[in-house]
Amino acid sequence: MDVVSAxxxxxxxxxxxxxxxxxxxxxxxxxxxxLSAKEVLENLQDExxxxxxxxxYRNLSLFExxxxxxxxxxxxxxxxxxxxxxxxxxxxxxxxxxxxxKHIDVCPMEDITLKASDFNVTGHKFxxxxxxxxxx
Amino acid sequence: MDVVSAxxxxxxxxxxxxxxxxxxxxxxxxxxxxLSAKEVLENLQDExxxxxxxxxYRNLSLFExxxxxxxxxxxxxxxxxxxxxxxxxxxxxxxxxxxxxKHIDVCPMEDITLKASDFNVTGHKFxxxxxxxxxx
DNA sequence: ACATTAAATCGTAATCATTCTTAATAAAAA
DNA sequence: TTTTTATTAAGAATGATTACGATTTAATGT
Numbered sequence: 001m002d003v004v005s006a007x008x009x010x011x012x013x014x015x016x017x018x019x020x021x022x023x024x025x026x027x028x029x030x031x032x033x034x035l036s037a038k039e040v041l042e043n044l045q046d047e048x049x050x051x052x053x054x055x056x057y058r059n060l061s062l063f064e065x066x067x068x069x070x071x072x073x074x075x076x077x078x079x080x081x082x083x084x085x086x087x088x089x090x091x092x093x094x095x096x097x098x099x100x101x102k103h104i105d106v107c108p109m110e111d112i113t114l115k116a117s118d119f120n121v122t123g124h125k126f127x128x129x130x131x132x133x134x135x136x
Numbered sequence: 137m138d139v140v141s142a143x144x145x146x147x148x149x150x151x152x153x154x155x156x157x158x159x160x161x162x163x164x165x166x167x168x169x170x171l172s173a174k175e176v177l178e179n180l181q182d183e184x185x186x187x188x189x190x191x192x193y194r195n196l197s198l199f200e201x202x203x204x205x206x207x208x209x210x211x212x213x214x215x216x217x218x219x220x221x222x223x224x225x226x227x228x229x230x231x232x233x234x235x236x237x238k239h240i241d242v243c244p245m246e247d248i249t250l251k252a253s254d255f256n257v258t259g260h261k262f263x264x265x266x267x268x269x270x271x272x
Numbered sequence: 273a274c275a276t277t278a279a280a281t282c283g284t285a286a287t288c289a290t291t292c293t294t295a296a297t298a299a300a301a302a
Numbered sequence: 303t304t305t306t307t308a309t310t311a312a313g314a315a316t317g318a319t320t321a322c323g324a325t326t327t328a329a330t331g332t
Contacts (some may be wrong), residue, residue: 014308015308015309016300016307016308017300018298018299018308018310037290051310052310052311052312052313053290054291054292054310054312057289057291058309076209076212076288076289076319078289093255093257095255096258107244108243108262118268118269119266120266120267120268120272121229121264121265122232122265123266124262124264124265125262125263125264126244126260126262127260127262128245128260128261129257130255130256130258131258132256133254150279152327152328152329154280154327154328156281157280172318186283187282189318189320190281190282191280193318193319194281195280212289212290212317212318213318
């Protein structure tokens, strides 16, 4: 995912182009890591003094819906990151300090779904937490 | 984990025995599934009319600290369940409707830690969501 | 059993993340 | 440029969780 194709996706789905949306997308493209709504707000507040939380949250949800961003939940707080460019199903190592991520290519789901025949599996979460080299 | 050994654990760590704590533990031992703080409150309110959220939360945290309960987070809400009796490391299938769980014996963590040599891994989460046979 | 002490509880207010509402504003279409 | 419709600001509302001061209760020693 990159800013240009994200903007195209917005347009293709009938949503308008705004400076705030573009700047939010640019932020995510520069910081390839999980950011909280608050972090996003703080990053854009210099440029847009009266920027409201509502705008941030509304756009984050929209981006999630359009699969521009992916979301995870940590300590009762949602965090968003740019969707990974690869179509290849994968999971992440997530730095608890800065939100930086690394790919994990193995997926533990292969066998599970079959074994759980009397359980209708609709989703899963595999995340590994710790500290990246910069934050150790 | 069972009520008797949970009560013993409380005592051994210098915490007092109260009717409310025992009833909370009994509830978890009867419902072997994830419960929210609200569900716990509602279950005990008949017996204790003036029961406060503070009491529920304080005790849930205490139980978590003593590893009497284990916790997960779903849709911005903490949910607690009796710790599994087995010492064997494992994960869960979790019913999104009723919170019922089933064991998953495979653990995807075996290789990961080694491969992530420049990443200090401190924890992980592997949960599979869906609907149990009763809730489908 | 009774008094003492420290922990537990109540009732309520505060907090934090998130969502909602209404009126004003700005982008796209005609 | 006007109209239409989406987007935004500002702040109130919500829902889960935590914090606080005053009161009550469980454990301990006498």
